[in-house]
Every structure is written in C-alpha cells, then in structure tokens.
Amino acid sequence: xxxxxxxxxxxxxxxxxxxxxxxxxxxxxxxxxxxxxxxxxxxxxxxxxxxxxxxxxxxxxxxxxxxxxxxxxxxxxxxxxxxxxxxxxxxxxxxxxxxxxxxxxxxxxxxxxxxxxxxxxxxxxxxxxxxxxxxxxxxxxxxxxxxxxxxxxxxxxxxxxxxxxxxxxxxxxxxxxxxxxxxxxxxxxxxxxxxxxxxxxxxxxxxxxxxxxxxxxxxxxxxxxxxxxxxxxxxxxxxxxxxxxxxxxxxxxxxxxxxxxxxxxxxxxxxxxxxxxxxxxxxxxxxxxxxxxxxxxxxxxxxxxxxxxxxxxxxxxxxxxxxxxxxxxxxxxxxxxxxxxxxxxxxxxxxxxxxxxxxxx
Amino acid sequence: xxxxxxxxxxxxxxxxxxxxxxxxxxxxxxxxxxxxxxxxxxxxxxxxxxxxxxxxxxxxxxxxxxxxxxxxxxxxxxxxxxxxxxxxxxxxxxxxxxxxxxxxxxxxxxxxxxxxxxxxxxxxxxxxxxxxxxxxxxxxxxxxxxxxxxxxxxxxxxxxxxxxxxxxxxxxxxxxxxxxxxxxxxxxxxxxxxxxxxxxxxxxxxxxxxxxxxxxxxxxxxxxxxxxxxxxxxxxxxxxxxxxxxxxxxxxxxxxxxxxxxxxxxxxxxxxxxxxxxxxxxxxxxxxxxxxxxxxxxxxxxxxxxxxxxxxxxxxxxxxxxxxxxxxxxxxxxxxxxxxxxxxxxxxxxxxxxxxxxxxx
Numbered sequence: 001x002x003x004x005x006x007x008x009x010x011x012x013x014x015x016x017x018x019x020x021x022x023x024x025x026x027x028x029x030x031x032x033x034x035x036x037x038x039x040x041x042x043x044x045x046x047x048x049x050x051x052x053x054x055x056x057x058x059x060x061x062x063x064x065x066x067x068x069x070x071x072x073x074x075x076x077x078x079x080x081x082x083x084x085x086x087x088x089x090x091x092x093x094x095x096x097x098x099x100x101x102x103x104x105x106x107x108x109x110x111x112x113x114x115x116x117x118x119x120x121x122x123x124x125x126x127x128x129x130x131x132x133x134x135x136x137x138x139x140x141x142x143x144x145x146x147x148x149x150x151x152x153x154x155x156x157x158x159x160x161x162x163x164x165x166x167x168x169x170x171x172x173x174x175x176x177x178x179x180x181x182x183x184x185x186x187x188x189x190x191x192x193x194x195x196x197x198x199x200x201x202x203x204x205x206x207x208x209x210x211x212x213x214x215x216x217x218x219x220x221x222x223x224x225x226x227x228x229x230x231x232x233x234x235x236x237x238x239x240x241x242x243x244x245x246x247x248x249x250x251x252x253x254x255x256x257x258x259x260x261x262x263x264x265x266x267x268x269x270x271x272x273x274x275x276x277x278x279x280x281x282x283x284x285x286x287x288x289x290x291x292x293x294x295x296x297x298x299x300x301x302x303x304x305x306x307x308x309x310x311x312x313x314x315x316x317x318x319x320x321x322x323x324x325x326x327x328x329x330x331x332x333x334x335x336x337x338x339x340x341x342x343x344x345x346x347x348x349x350x351x352x353x354x355x356x357x358x359x360x361x
Numbered sequence: 362x363x364x365x366x367x368x369x370x371x372x373x374x375x376x377x378x379x380x381x382x383x384x385x386x387x388x389x390x391x392x393x394x395x396x397x398x399x400x401x402x403x404x405x406x407x408x409x410x411x412x413x414x415x416x417x418x419x420x421x422x423x424x425x426x427x428x429x430x431x432x433x434x435x436x437x438x439x440x441x442x443x444x445x446x447x448x449x450x451x452x453x454x455x456x457x458x459x460x461x462x463x464x465x466x467x468x469x470x471x472x473x474x475x476x477x478x479x480x481x482x483x484x485x486x487x488x489x490x491x492x493x494x495x496x497x498x499x500x501x502x503x504x505x506x507x508x509x510x511x512x513x514x515x516x517x518x519x520x521x522x523x524x525x526x527x528x529x530x531x532x533x534x535x536x537x538x539x540x541x542x543x544x545x546x547x548x549x550x551x552x553x554x555x556x557x558x559x560x561x562x563x564x565x566x567x568x569x570x571x572x573x574x575x576x577x578x579x580x581x582x583x584x585x586x587x588x589x590x591x592x593x594x595x596x597x598x599x600x601x602x603x604x605x606x607x608x609x610x611x612x613x614x615x616x617x618x619x620x621x622x623x624x625x626x627x628x629x630x631x632x633x634x635x636x637x638x639x640x641x642x643x644x645x646x647x648x649x650x651x652x653x654x655x656x657x658x659x660x661x662x663x664x665x666x667x668x669x670x671x672x673x674x675x676x677x678x679x680x681x682x683x684x685x686x687x688x689x690x691x692x693x694x695x696x697x698x699x700x701x702x703x704x705x706x707x708x709x710x711x712x713x714x715x716x717x718x719x720x721x722x
Binding site for chain 2: 096139143144151153155156162167215335336
C-alpha cells in the first residue's frame with residue numbers, strides 16, 4: 001500500500017491518463033482489479049487472504065460500464081478534495097456528496113450508498129490506497145486502556161490514565177504515533193461489558209497488558225490499531241469472544257482478513273493473533289455446560305461455512321473445536337464465567353489460560 | 362433517589378423485615394411499586410414522566426408470586442455482594458450470577474435475562490436506588506470532547522486533550538467529579554460519524570462547547586452524564602438527530618424519560634434539553650428535499666405514536682413538525698448536510714441555528 005500524500009498523486013495520474021484518452025480519441029477507461037471469489041486466494045505462506053492479478057477494463061462509452069465509470073470518477077474527485085482540504089468524511093457523507101442529478105437529465109450519479117461504497121472499494125484498488133488514506137472513514141467504535149502513550153492531533157494521550165472510560169478509538173488511526181509502549185500483550189474482546197469488567201478489576205494494570213474492545217464485529221479502526229501494535233511493537237494479541245460461530249467469525253476476520261476486504265488484507269489481517277477463548281475445552285474445564293444456550297439454525301449454517309474456510313479446513317485443533325461445538329449444539333457466552341464469581345475471569349480464567357499458553361492458532 | 366452507600370442499608374432493612382416476617386409467622390412479603398401504564402403519569406409541572414404511588418404486595422407463599430419473590434431476593438443478594446466488594450456487574454453478568462438450579466429440584470432461579478432485568482427494575486423501586494447505585498451497569502457506548510476536566514478513578518482527564526478519539530463514556534458515571542467546566546453548552550448527537558465530523562472541524566474548540574455522541578439510542582451512562590452536566594453546571598443541551606421518528610424518539614426519551622424507565626425519570630430525564638435539528642423547516646431552509654428517503658410503514662406507525670405522547674400532544678410547534686413530516690412522507694439524515702460541503706454542518710448549519718436560537722422545546 002502507498003504512503004500518505006501519494007494518494008493525491010495517484011488520483012492525479014489517473015485523471016491525466018483519462019484526459020489523454022480523450023485527447024487521443026480513445027474510449028476513456030480504467031483498469032479495475034477483479035474482486036470476485038475466483039480472484040481471491042488464501043496465501044498459505046503469509047496466511048492471509050490475497051487478491052489475484054486479474055483486472056477488468058471499465059469504459060466510459062459502454063452502456064454496461066458508464067454508470068460505474070462515472071461513479072468511480074466522482075468518488076475519486078471527492079477523495080481528492082478531502083485530501084486537499086485535509087478533512088475526512090464518513091462513507092455516508094461520501095454518498096451524500098456524490099448524490100446529485102446530472103444537469104439536464106433525471107439521472108442521479110448514485111441512488112444508494114451501496115453504489116458509493118462499491119466505488120470507494122474500487123478506488124482503493126485502482127489507487128492501491130486504503131480508504132483511510134483516501135480520507136474516507138468507517139464508523140467509530142470501541143475503547144482501549146493499558147500502559148501506552150500515544151500522540152494524536154498534537155495531544156499526548158496516556159491510555160493508563162483515562163478513568164473508567166478509557167480512550168475512545170477513532171475510525172481512523174493512521175496518524176497516531178506510539179510514543180511509549182510498555183504493555184506486554186493485548187487482549188481484544190468482542191464485548192464492551194467484559195472490557196468494563198477487566199478494567200474495573202485493573203486487569204491491564206496487574207498484568208501489564210492492553211485491553212481493547214468493540215461491540216460485536218470489529219471496526220476497521222480497531223483492526224488497524226491492533227495491526228499497528230502487532231507489527232510496530234511486536235505485541236502478541238489474544239482474542240476473547242463468545243463460543244459461537246459469530247465469535248469465531250470475528251476471530252477469523254481479524255486473523256486472516258475478510259472476503260469482502262480481501263484487497264485490504266495486508267493492511268488489516270494479523271496472522272499472529274491467537275484465540276484465547278471461550279473454547280470448547282473451557283466449557284469442560286470450567287464447568288460451563290449448565291450455561292449452554294441452544295444454537296439457532298442460522299448459527300449452525302454459519303458454523304458449517306466457517307468449518308470449510310481454507311484456513312480452518314486443514315487444522316486438526318480447529319476441526320476438533322467445530323465438531324465439539326456441533327455436538328454441544330450450543331453456544332456459551334464469556335459472561336457465563338461470572339457465575340463462578342464476579343472477578344473469576346480476571347483472577348483465574350485469564351491468568352490461567354495465558355500462563356498455560358492455552359491458545360488456538 | 363438515595364445516595365451512594367445507603368443502598369446497602371436499604372437492602373439490609375428489607376432482609377431484616379423478611380426475617381421478622383418469618384419469625385412472627387407472617388407470610389414473607391415485599392411492597393413493590395406497580396409499573397404499568399395506569400400508574401405512570403406525565404407531570405405537567407416538572408415535565409417528566411412520573412411513577413404513581415400504587416404498590417402491590419409480593420408474597421413468598423403464593424404460587425403466583427413465589428418465583429418473582431425469590432428472583433427479587435436473589436438479585437438483592439447479588440447487589441449487596443457487589444456493593445460490599447465494591448465491584449460493578451453488567452445486566453448479563455447478573456443474569457449468570459442468578460442462574461442456578463435450586464438444590465434437589467430441577468428448577469432454575471432464572472432461565473432468561475429478561476427475568477433478572479425485571480427483578481433489577483423492581484429492586485430499583487423497592488430500594489429507591491438506581492441500578493447504577495446498586496452497582497449494576499448497562500452497556501458502554503459513546504464519546505465526548507470539549508473543555509471539561511474530570512476526575513475519575515484517581516485520574517484527571519481533560520476532554521479537550523484526547524486526540525481524534527475523545528473520552529470513551531463508561532456505563533456508570535456516578536463517581537465522576539467535574540473539576541473544571543469552561544464549555545458553554547453541549548451538542549448531543551445520535552451518530553458517531555457526525556461526532557467525528559464536528560471533532561475534526563474543531564467545532565467544540567471554536568465554539569467552546571462539548572460534543573457528545575452515542576450510536577443510535579442513548580445509553581443510561583450518556584443520559585446520566587448529560588443530566589449531571591445540566592443540573593450541576595447548568596449547561597444547555599441541544600440534541601441533533603436525523604429527521605425521522607426514531608430521532609424524535611431519542612430526543613423524547615432524553616427530555617421526558619421513557620415509559621419503561623418511568624421510575625428513573627427524575628434521575629435520567631432532562632426537561633431543559635432542546636431539539637436542534639434536523640427539523641422540517643431545516644429541510645426547506647437548507648434545501649434538503651432532494652435527499653428525502655421514503656418512510657417505511659414502521660416509521661409511520663411510530664410517528665403516529667409519538668404524535669400522541671402527552672408532552673407533544675398540546676404543543677403547536679411539535680404538531681406542526683409531525684404534520685409536515687407526514688406530508689413529506691420522508692426522512693432526512695444529518696449527513697445530508699454533507700452534500701452542501703464537507704464542513705457545511707460545522708461552519709454554517711450549527712452556528713446559524715444556535716445564533717438564531719432556532720430550537721424546538
């Protein structure tokens with residue numbers, strides 16, 4: 001991926017090339033990498049999803065292409081403008097910026113946000129720049145605490161001195177500078193309530209780690225923050241989710257990347273993360289069967305899907321987890337540990353699991 | 362509502378009273394205020410929802426009461442324990458703590474979280490202590506920035522020096538101390554993406570205000586934080602939502618309280634908040650009709666409901682809004698303002714609305 005500032009240059013190059021097409025009487029066109037499953041592979045060496053080399057030409061004079069061609073250029077114009085004025089916009093903002101009627105027609109450049117979202121993904125590919133570098137942000141979510149000092153927007157922020165709330169993670173973490181990182185590892189958890197549990201118990205303080213949380217699926221801001229801490233500071237990351245197909249999917253996306261963002265996997269995927277729990281073995285070891293919640297049909301369907309993911313398919317330990325989960329026919333939530341005592345998770349479960357290195361890869 | 366620490370005393374009193382019932386051969390019973398609509402009124406003077414004086418006796422020896430009686434005591438036991446060890450738990454945690462089988466039976470004390478949630482609400486009423494004072498927290502959500510210094514858990518936290526992220530609002534803000542509040546007002550918005558827009562534009566810095574956001578419906582932590590800033594520091598609060606029935610419902614809950622939490626209204630409702638936008642007049646004044654999104658049936662049903670709320674029913678200005686909204690048959694999102702320019706909301710819309718005091722009460 002390109003470095004900051006170069007995104008503007010790439011967009012300008014694309015513009016110049018299109019002007020040249022017009023001047024030389026060529027049909028103006030863009031090379032857009034193909035983003036379907038056939039062009040996505042799982043790289044067994046780097047262990048992340050990867051987009052292949054297939055590209056397709058998108059022409060201005062082609063009834064099947066014109067709309068997408070115009071939408072891509074519109075989004076490129078918006079990104080260039082954002083970069084010039086040094087502002088960021090959300091996906092929804094970009095949709096409204098692009099949504100206008102072409103003069104003397106009744107045709108809108110876009111009618112639905114799905115169209116600008118797609119065009120932005122195409123622009124990421126064409127410019128080889130992540131959405132964040134194009135100054136387009138996803139939603140903001142999540143909190144973090146631990147012994148880390150960062151610099152952001154001229155402020156020095158100490159993640160260990162933010163009371164009960166913690167630092168609110170922004171949607172875009174590209175410009176953050178890590179000034180001092182003394183924590184030894186990161187626990188990333190799916191649930192904000194569990195984060196508050198660990199925070200109140202001063203888990204990060206006693207164990208010198210970082211605790212980070214979203215609510216549900218992790219945002220791009222969180223994934224990038226985890227990735228930067230992993231690559232720039234070599235911090236191990238342990239993922240803590242419910243034992244259910246959704247939790248395993250969250251883990252899978254953090255570790256290997258997601259199919260819809262395969263082109264961004266090298267920026268977002270973190271092959272070194274490990275799954276801490278809840279595992280099917282935890283259910284036996286910590287006597288959690290009485291807190292089983294029956295899986296729904298949709299959970300079972302997702303379990304079947306995940307089991308077949310290339311990166312899980314040849315893993316004995318993971319296949320064993322999937323089998324046991326199917327036998328259980330149930331999910332178990334992280335908070336089931338609370339039945340053993342308020343601070344059981346902080347005093348016993350986590351320290352024990354981490355000491356024993358009881359992780360899944 | 363009771364002050365901190367007294368919750369333990371009240372729980373102990375209840376326990377002693379029940380022991381006395383047993384010793385004197387009375388059927389052990391609790392007085393539980395009735396929480397149905399018939400016992401909820403809208404106090405025209407304070408302009409918040411209010412629970413009436415009706416109570417019902419809940420007996421231990423009564424096949425229709427036993428289960429609820431036991432659940433209420435179980436939750437009281439958990440709360441007392443939390444208060445003693447000075448820990449907080451989430452609603453989900455409390456469910457797992459209560460969920461166990463009564464020895465020598467196959468009966469669980471609770472089977473669903475809805476049961477502990479209800480028991481907790483009853484306990485709030487019986488003890489006249491909010492859930493937060495009973496050390497039971499809801500979910501954590503939202504960010505805040507502005508010229509405010511707070512003290513929390515021994516940390517001094519300056520909301521104006523937290524980079525692009527801001528302070529992450531905890532689920533429980535009862536123990537926060539405001540050390541320095543120099544901001545003049547608060548803008549509370551429904552959308553995290555709009556918060557990031559205003560934050561990047563340094564809106565709070567230029568206008569000396571506080572910006573606060575959740576994502577969707579506001580949490581109890583946020584409502585309490587707003588209420589404390591309103592009552593302890595007399596800061597005006599302006600609410601910014603989409604123009605749609607859901608946005609108006611968010612406003613209504615912040616201002617008047619919600620029916621399900623009517624017993625908490627005096628802790629949570631903020632009668633002085635004002636609705637900043639998006640209003641139906643904004644749609645005309647800022648030329649936003651082209652960004653109409655058709656209302657769904659469910660939106661129209663909710664609009665009809667809100668229109669009939671006692672506090673809106675006799676308000677000419679609000680009834681006009683509802684009528685225009687129905688005529689539009691459409692919603693308009695805050696981000697539609699982005700179509701006028703990236704910083705239009707920060708540079709023009711908000712300053713203009715606030716200068717003209719163009720609010721709805």
